[in-house]
Amino acid sequence: MSPALIAALPFLGAALPSILIRTGRNNAAAVSALITGLALLGLLLNLPTVLAGGVVETRIDWLPWLGLNVNFWIDGLGMLFATLILGIGLLIILYARYYLSNRDPVGQFYTYLLLFQGAMVGIVLSDNILLLLIFWELTSLSSFLLIGYWKHLPEGRQGARMALTVTGMGGLSMIAGMLILGHIAGSYDISEILKHKDAIQASPLYLPALLLILGGAFTKSAQFPFHFWLPHAMSAPTPVSAYLHSATMVKAGLFLMARMWPVLSGTPEWFYIVASVGLITMLLAALIAIFKHDMKALLAFSTVSHLGLITFMLGLGTEAGALAAVFHIINHATFKAALFMSAGIVDHEAGTRDLTRVSGLRKLMPITFAIATIAALSMAGIPLFNGFLSKEMMLEAAFHTSWLHNEWLVPALATLAALFSATYAFRFISHAFFGPVSTDLPKTPHDPKFGMWLSPAFLAVLVVAIGLFPMVIAGPYVQMATNAVVGGGYHMHELKIWHGVTPALFMSIIAVVGGLAFLAAHAPFQKIWDAMPRPEAKVMFDWVIARAQALSDWVTQGLHNGSMARYLMLFTVASVGAGLYAFSTGMIGAPTRELTPVNGAAIVAWILVLSATLCIVAFHHNRILALVMIGIVGLTVSISFIYLSAPDLALTQISVEVVTTVLMLLALNFLPKVTQIESSRFKISFDVALSVFAGAAVTGLIYALLTRDFAFPTMSGYMLDNSYNLAGGDNVVNVILVDFRGYDTYGEVTVLGIAALVIFALTEALLQGASSRKLIAWRPDVARGGDKHPLMLLVVTRVMMPIALVVGLYIFLRGHNQPGGGFIAGLVVAIALVTQYMASGFAWTQARQKVYYHVLIAAGVLVAGITGAGALFNDMPFLTSDFGYVKLPGLDKFELATAAGFDLGVFLGVVGSVMLALGGLSRLARRAAMGEQEGENGPHIAAEKPEARVLAPLAAGPYPPEAKVPRRWWKTARAAKEATQAEIAAIHENKKNHGGDH
Amino acid sequence: MITYALIFAIACYSAALIFNLYRVIKSPGVTDRVLALDTMAVNAIAMIVLFGIWEGTALFFEASVLYAMTGFVATVAFAKFILRGDIIE
16 A cells, blocks of 8 residues: 555544444444554555565655655654554554543544544655654644543643643754755755765754754653653543553654664764763653652653653664664553553543552452553563563663763663663552552452453563564564664664673663662652652743743733724834835935826815815814715725726725725714824824824825836736737736736635625624623614605615616626726625615515525635636646637627636625625624614613513514514524524513513 | 817816815715715716716726716715614614
């Protein structure tokens, strides 16, 4: 199976468990297992090739000019990791089926698990570091979902946040490091980068790249000082801990170090950073683990410690180190996953996993005891179990390592860490399974169902099998993976249990004996440990996060305090400053153009626009007056567009003016009609000075621009020349919109639709809860007079409607060759519809509105997109338009252009957006009107009488009863009607019950 | 001859626009202002048509049609607003 498909399978199947959960937990688990099994099978089909030293590849160009290719490969290392991920994934799926309870959303769990699995497989099979980074971030995200799976537990949420923060930050650092690495190597393909060892290590950017990449690897693999997140992530369900935090995700950092080993290792920097961090982590975490009472916390710190061991081995930069690292990755995955699952079984069956509470479980759960003991002995490094073999290798390698010419430091620390490791492993067994049988447990423990202990038992068998016959069971895999880590040409010595009397054997004996001794003296040491002041990672983390949040709050509030005046002031000062700087440092040539003569009409327009603008400034506290003045400005601008031969702009301006006025008036209804003067005299003078200055500057700039020729030839020549030839349209403006710059227009229509939906969502939010009560309690500040729906207006708008629609159609159709087009036509139709709303009322019009505006927006974007995509079928780029001429009998020859389809999309999008926005705003007034209605009927405001909200609109309006139902136009009319009836029935019910009160 | 007629007409409508402007700025009430704005729209339509004749083109005709068709909507909206506050009831 192709590597790309193996990585894609879990993603493709991720939705299935969530769907199949409706048919039961077994099916959800089965389909997850099926997908994982399929991927595993596909992977193993490639095993012979990879074992023979070959590499299986899939190469797909994605964004080649960015160096981002979907390149997957399976080499030895990828094969090892992918087998671990998918194999243990399969066991976890089985285990989780029994571990999770009925109340847990199991389908969701498997979906997250598959997503995570896909991301992990993606990491280990990527042959492109940019692709790897994408999967890397995906593991952070999906593990966040998994850790926080028990959303009701605050620890779960906090642990998930912490894990995401730490690994996310590490991911950012790694992105930078990887980009540097790719820059040095000249390629982002891993197989290519691995060939450039000398260039990379000689580069001055080697150290920064190394530090940044290690930042990513260390955070992911919980290396000191980033180790603190892993224990907190243990609040996840145990299957997650067993999968993510023993076998897979935390090993991603190790994988990365192993992957980059050929090019990054072998330098002193590598050795002193990686090996030292690994050693410190190994030692420190092992020590902490001894004193943890929570079985999972103990295992968590032990995991950190073992990850430290592997990091330490990789850090040595020797082949022996790489071998030990690879072998221990396999061994740790087997025994640690088994241990986690055993701890989960204890927790599941006993109701607690506190080592101070559980004891003597040996008699109650013999199977679990056997599994846990085998795995823990392996963790302690006892011969005949696989942990012994790799620990021996580690000690052997440590024995030959000197640190700053110090021969004994590293071996001593490594032995000490092994001793600690033996101690907590022994403690895990003896405290939980030996001793007197505990009687005060929440549940009486017993061995779980077969399905639950099968997975850990399988791993325990592996632990023993590898321990007894390492060469037969694990040999080929270890050889293959180590060969890939060191970059080829590696031949492994036989893996065997007995190496003769070596220093490592003595170190091992010291560790085991010392571990037993330490365990015997555990109680007093525990007292000392508890009394000792220790840095608490979570407190520190929370402190840092709180400070960071305060800092960003401070910056945000300083720049973004919600005062429009301040934004405008900052913006104006900045742009005037930039302009002044440009003016004082740049050069400006002499004017090359004559001013055009001024005629009388232009002077009138000038007077109009200038007076209106000045009046807006002077009277802006009176909002209606300001709105009228804005109308004058819009009118003059429209005429000016005509005067300057821009009929398209004029048409747009004319219709936009109308829509704007309607929009402003809708909003003005709820705003005070007069704004108070709140600014101080000083601030006003400053603002006046600033705006006069800015205005003068802009005027000067425009004057300078208009009196000079362009420094470069403009684009308009090209547009004019090619508009007809390339796009078959005479109207250059429209051709630019729908063809030359079609992509922009497509984006704009989409954005317009989004904006309308946001307005709708905002008003929707205002119609809920407190703001809704506020609206109902709201009373207009001006008296109401006149007719709601004047007859005159009704008749005029009804007559106008078809005419307006025909004009809209006409403007739409002629758009390609004459002034017009979809945008203007959309506005015209929207205006025609709005007049219906104004004249006949919202309810009446809405009842006759068969198509929802949401649908119109979607249809607009879709039609434009599909038209654009049609070009792809002609092997042309997206949005390329085509045109041709058609002759139908009885008609003149006419043109058909695909651009018309695109323009139709624009048209629909504009109609939908404008109407949705206006309709959304008008709903606020309707809600307020309900309160008013109630206010007229009685002294109570409607908020106190909930039935008024339903009944008020029913009582209002001159229309027949069936039209009176307040139509929730975003639902189907029928559902709304039923809901309303149910609501009314409930109110009547309520009244009956409380009848005695009156 | 048409030139003189055009100049005369444009001058008249220009004067009318200025008078409208005066009425908008200085008026007894907001109703007068809105009506003055509406009259301005009528005058603007005339100006657009006159300019089209002056240039000898029919290109601007649609603009005046559109203005005639939609210009009154703003006035209606203002009127409803003044009377009822809420323009879409």
